[in-house]
Amino acid sequence: MSKNINVALIGNPNTGKTSVFNQLTGLKQKVGNYPGITVEKKEGICKLPRGVKAYILDLPGTYSLNTTSLDESVVVELLLNKNDKDYPDVAVVISDVENLKRNLLLFTQIKDLKIPSILVINMADRMDRKGISLDVELMEQRLDTKIALVSTRKGFGIDRLKELIANYKQLSNKPNINTAVIAPEYFKNLKEVFPKEDLYKLWLVITQDVNFMPIERNAAASVNEFKAKSKTELKRLQHKETVLRYQFINGILKETYKKDFRTAKGFRGSLDKILTHKFFGYLIFFAILLTIFQAIFDWSGYPMDFIDAQFAALADWTKNTLPPGILTDLLAEGIIAGIGGVVIFIPQIAFLFLFISLLEESGYMSRVVFLMDKLMRPFGLSGKSVVPLMSGTACAIPAVMATRTIENWKERLITILVVPFTTCSARLPVYLILIALVIPEGRFIGLSYQALTLMGLYLLGFVMSLCSAMILNKILKIKSRSLFMIEMPAYRLPLFKNVFYTVVEKTKSFVLGAGKIILAISIVLWFLGSYGWSNEFKNAETIVKERIDNEGFNAYSKNYLQNNLEAFKYQLKDSALSKNDKIDLTNIRTALQERDVELHDRLVEQEIASFKLENSFIGQAGKAIEPIVKPLGYDWKIGIAVITSFAAREVFVGTLATIYSVGSDEEETIKNRMAAEVNANGKPLFNLATGVSLMLFYAFAMQCMSTLAIVKRETNSWKWPLYQLLFMSAIAYVTAFTAYQILK
Amino acid sequence: MIQTIVAVLILILALAYLVNKFLYPLPFFNSKKDPKNCGNSDCGCS
Numbered sequence: 001m002s003k004n005i006n007v008a009l010i011g012n013p014n015t016g017k018t019s020v021f022n023q024l025t026g027l028k029q030k031v032g033n034y035p036g037i038t039v040e041k042k043e044g045i046c047k048l049p050r051g052v053k054a055y056i057l058d059l060p061g062t063y064s065l066n067t068t069s070l071d072e073s074v075v076v077e078l079l080l081n082k083n084d085k086d087y088p089d090v091a092v093v094i095s096d097v098e099n100l101k102r103n104l105l106l107f108t109q110i111k112d113l114k115i116p117s118i119l120v121i122n123m124a125d126r127m128d129r130k131g132i133s134l135d136v137e138l139m140e141q142r143l144d145t146k147i148a149l150v151s152t153r154k155g156f157g158i159d160r161l162k163e164l165i166a167n168y169k170q171l172s173n174k175p176n177i178n179t180a181v182i183a184p185e186y187f188k189n190l191k192e193v194f195p196k197e198d199l200y201k202l203w204l205v206i207t208q209d210v211n212f213m214p215i216e217r218n219a220a221a222s223v224n225e226f227k228a229k230s231k232t233e234l235k236r237l238q239h240k241e242t243v244l245r246y247q248f249i250n251g252i253l254k255e256t257y258k259k260d261f262r263t264a265k266g267f268r269g270s271l272d273k274i275l276t277h278k279f280f281g282y283l284i285f286f287a288i289l290l291t292i293f294q295a296i297f298d299w300s301g302y303p304m305d306f307i308d309a310q311f312a313a314l315a316d317w318t319k320n321t322l323p324p325g326i327l328t329d330l331l332a333e334g335i336i337a338g339i340g341g342v343v344i345f346i347p348q349i350a351f352l353f354l355f356i357s358l359l360e361e362s363g364y365m366s367r368v369v370f371l372m373d374k375l376m377r378p379f380g381l382s383g384k385s386v387v388p389l390m391s392g393t394a395c396a397i398p399a400v401m402a403t404r405t406i407e408n409w410k411e412r413l414i415t416i417l418v419v420p421f422t423t424c425s426a427r428l429p430v431y432l433i434l435i436a437l438v439i440p441e442g443r444f445i446g447l448s449y450q451a452l453t454l455m456g457l458y459l460l461g462f463v464m465s466l467c468s469a470m471i472l473n474k475i476l477k478i479k480s481r482s483l484f485m486i487e488m489p490a491y492r493l494p495l496f497k498n499v500f501y502t503v504v505e506k507t508k509s510f511v512l513g514a515g516k517i518i519l520a521i522s523i524v525l526w527f528l529g530s531y532g533w534s535n536e537f538k539n540a541e542t543i544v545k546e547r548i549d550n551e552g553f554n555a556y557s558k559n560y561l562q563n564n565l566e567a568f569k570y571q572l573k574d575s576a577l578s579k580n581d582k583i584d585l586t587n588i589r590t591a592l593q594e595r596d597v598e599l600h601d602r603l604v605e606q607e608i609a610s611f612k613l614e615n616s617f618i619g620q621a622g623k624a625i626e627p628i629v630k631p632l633g634y635d636w637k638i639g640i641a642v643i644t645s646f647a648a649r650e651v652f653v654g655t656l657a658t659i660y661s662v663g664s665d666e667e668e669t670i671k672n673r674m675a676a677e678v679n680a681n682g683k684p685l686f687n688l689a690t691g692v693s694l695m696l697f698y699a700f701a702m703q704c705m706s707t708l709a710i711v712k713r714e715t716n717s718w719k720w721p722l723y724q725l726l727f728m729s730a731i732a733y734v735t736a737f738t739a740y741q742i743l744k
Numbered sequence: 745m746i747q748t749i750v751a752v753l754i755l756i757l758a759l760a761y762l763v764n765k766f767l768y769p770l771p772f773f774n775s776k777k778d779p780k781n782c783g784n785s786d787c788g789c790s
Contacts, residue, residue, distance in 0.1 A: 524759060
């Protein structure tokens with residue numbers, strides 16, 4: 001008969017809990033070589049020998065059961081509450097072979113809660129290289145447990161772990177240490193007040209910094225009494241308990257753990273000295289960033305142009321192949337154009353995540369966090385805010401959740417409020433298309449202006465988050481800052497499998513997450529751009545034709561016609577000369593006349609489509625908001641794209657692609673359509689002033705509904721996301737306005 | 745005619761998706777309160 005058991009994976013940060021989780025469950029949760037990736041519990045199922053089915057719970061990393069932050073409290077809340085549906089039948093404590101001493105502190109605490117526990121010693125493949133030898137059998141005896149030597153990188157030890165989990169009933173649940181010896185009188189009193197409760201469990205409840213109530217209310221009230229009586233005394237006792245545990249652990253390790261330091265001597269120390277150096281550390285980080293941005297532009301240009309051209313061809317094919325009608329137009333001008341606005345950015349997004357993943361996997365990211373800690377202190381943030389800010393370069397949503405590691409509420413709130421300033425991947429498409437349109441392609445000491453601009457925008461976002469933190473710090477006044485401690489993981493060669501999965505998963509979630517929103521908005525926009533109720537819209541054809549008859553084409557069409565005919569004339573002459581023919585003027589004149597008629601008809605159609613768009617539902621809405629966006633250098637079409645981007649930033653390109661496609665018969669790429677847009681003076685709409693204004697607006701504006709929703713969830717109030725929206729939008733408007741007025 | 749019906753159906757689906765994604769989480773449409781506090785004693789949310 002099959003049985004179901006609950007298994008909790010617990011351990012210090014960055015010991016590879018999620019890697020073990022993935023190998024047990026076959027799932028692909030995000031892993032990385034830096035602490036603090038898992039802030040919520042995650043569940044998966046593992047089939048064990050003899051038909052046992054295990055519900056595996058991956059918990060956030062914690063150094064001990066004396067929690068100080070919200071993510072750590074998730075672990076203690078679960079272990080102290082037997083009524084929790086996820087309460088583990090067996091705890092699997094994951095440790096790192098190189099940091100066993102520190103990792104065993106947590107193990108002994110869990111063991112003392114009388115939960116059957118298995119010790120996993122992960123990264124066992126490094127033992128030879130690091131000169132480590134272990135007497136596993138003796139260690140099992142001393143710790144009164146079972147041990148699995150595992151390497152998630154090399155994939156060994158997982159079968160033994162499964163076997164041990166399946167046989168969990170054979171595990172001892174006797175405590176390792178008698179905590180009562182640290183204060184016999186105090187524990188005696190506790191036992192008298194709570195005769196039925198487990199003493200170590202009570203002790204943990206009393207000493208927690210995080211406020212939660214896992215035990216009965218009446219009992220909790222009494223516990224609070226105990227707590228209130230001697231807070232400093234409790235801290236002293238907690239310290240005594242830690243010393244007692246380390247004495248126990250040292251005794252065991254002395255007998256069972258040997259490290260040959262001559263073998264272990266590596267280049268890690270010297271590399272750390274360079275990478276975290278107060279000058280060279282920043283220089284190297286800066287150089288790495290430059291390389292990343294340069295590569296994003298240099299490597300992804302070709303695939304981006306290829307995808308763009310394929311979507312333009314697909315739209316053209318759809319229009320020419322399917323029977324004419326509203327559905328064909330919706331497919332060609334709305335859906336395909338909209339999806340093209342997302343898919344075109346796959347190469348850049350993939351390259352960005354490839355580099356981020358390589359930095360995380362190699363262990364370099366922790367050194368960056370260490371460097372940034374020094375940089376952030378003057379701005380009122382501690383190093384604990386660095387991980388969320390760095391995660392913000394991918395997406396603000398996990399970054400806001402990552403603030404749970406910050407124990408001080410005000411510090412956490414400030415980090416939540418400033419995280420959306422860091423440049424997330426949703427801003428990347430907007431920046432890339434605008435940079436390609438308005439920044440010249442030249443190079444400065446081998447680095448393209450475009451890559452430098454992109455890096456400047458990333459730095460701008462980071463600087464803005466620091467400045468905002470400084471202002472908020474003055475307003476909210478943090479009395480004590482969180483203690484920051486970061487583990488420097490060993491340098492490792494990035495594992496291809498992990499890097500590959502990260503790139504695929506991140507790119508997939510960008511395309512699917514953003515793609516669904518962009519597709520839906522493109523469909524709605526196409527309808528709004530293709531229909532209208534005004535008389536101008538209904539009689540567009542008559543009005544435009546009359547105007548052309550009386551006044552001729554508009555400035556753009558006139559220019560287009562003239563330039564096109566000139567180019568065609570030279571083409572005909574060159575073609576005749578290359579064949580050594582005599583130039584036949586009559587033939588050229590006839591060909592030019594034919595071309596003139598063809599272009600004339602096409603331009604009439606285009607002017608009708610453009611007039612209809614201006615008088616459609618969306619055109620009228622755009623015209624209504626134009627006075628607000630005009631001082632920033634935007635026309636009504638960009639205004640609509642800015643408004644729709646308040647749902648999600650990446651919608652910007654898709655919106656413009658749809659608006660520019662409505663009524664258009666030409667096969668044209670998104671970039672070319674945007675480059676061809678002209679203002680009232682017949683000059684390119686996307687010039688340097690408008691481009692910079694737009695980039696600054698997108699750098700600072702709070703345009704992500706999902707982030708606002710997650711901020712609401714994390715702060716449990718609509719007040720903070722609302723402040724965030726207003727504050728960031730105001731900064732965005734003022735900076736975009738100033739930039740445009742100066743540059744125009 | 746069929747093209748119009750299919751196109752309108754697509755429009756309705758797109759609108760429904762957007763409403764569900766962005767408007768439904770707002771308190772006006774969803775009065776269910778989140779009982780979870782942030783876990784800190786000095787934040788004012790508990």
